[in-house]
Amino acid sequence: MTNQHFQDIGVVDERQLALLMKDWRRGRADRSIWQAISDGYVMVFSIVLIGAMLISSIIRAQQVVAVCDTDSCLAARGLLPWAAVAGILAFTLILSRMFGPVVASAAEGFWLMDGPTDRRRLLVRRMVAAIVVALVVGALFGALIAALTGSPLPGIGIWALAGGFGSAGLVAFAASEQGLDRRWIVKTVQILIGAVAIGTMVALVAGAAGWIDLGAAASLSVxxxxxxxxxxxxxxxxxxxxxxLRLRGIRRQRLTSGGSLLSGLQGAAFALEFALIRDILVEAKSKERGHVNP
Structure with a gap:
């Protein structure tokens, strides 16, 4: 049955359903105009303050690194961004494997994912958003670390690209594995990247102690x-x-578990309940394993 205004009657339009959900959540004012202005002022003040601190730290680091002229110091400057970017990539995989990276709330999983809807059309924006966030955040951290180590402007851009594209690629890879409900490959890659980060830090310490020569390795960092x-x-x-292509294959429990874990950690972090954060993570790990050893 069709209608000239609504097209097929009885067939779910995922786009309109998403717009209706957005209206339910954001279509009603829950604070006054003064509260909104106050929140905006706090946000702008925080951004300006943190930005000023970062700029001051970068300028100070550039001044300190300007006197770095020994071979060991130059080698450490070349390898430190690589160790930091490897750590960023490993941390990206940890978060992706922990939360999803594609997530849905418990309410969405109950009302939408079990209904006659196309999950791909509901989840594709979330997947793209996760990849874009990883791209931007990874690029920012890569550029910041390169700037703090005294890298020139082209080097900062190169490490920003490495951190951004590397993080975005790993999030996309984790999302593709999530569609198959397969975790061991992501975990293996995470261990390998973490081992590279730790190995690079060990090499930096060994080079600073004079045990090994890092000149050749530092020249390959770019x-x-x-x-x-x-x-x-x-x-x-x-x-x-x-x-x-695999978004339709993501199980509802896999989506909602990441959303529940994320909301629980947000509440515990807001209250600075570190013991509760640990309990939430232990519970999530036990659920993932499926059993506990007495």
């Missing part, structure tokens, strides 16, 4: 950044397409 950026870009596109 090339490694290009490789990470290129592989991340390819992974973001290829794995992103795979993740899009």
């Amino acid at each position: 090339e490694l950044a290009y490789i990470v950026a290129g592989v991340g870009l390819l992974l973001m596109v290829g794995a992103g397409i795979l993740a899009y």
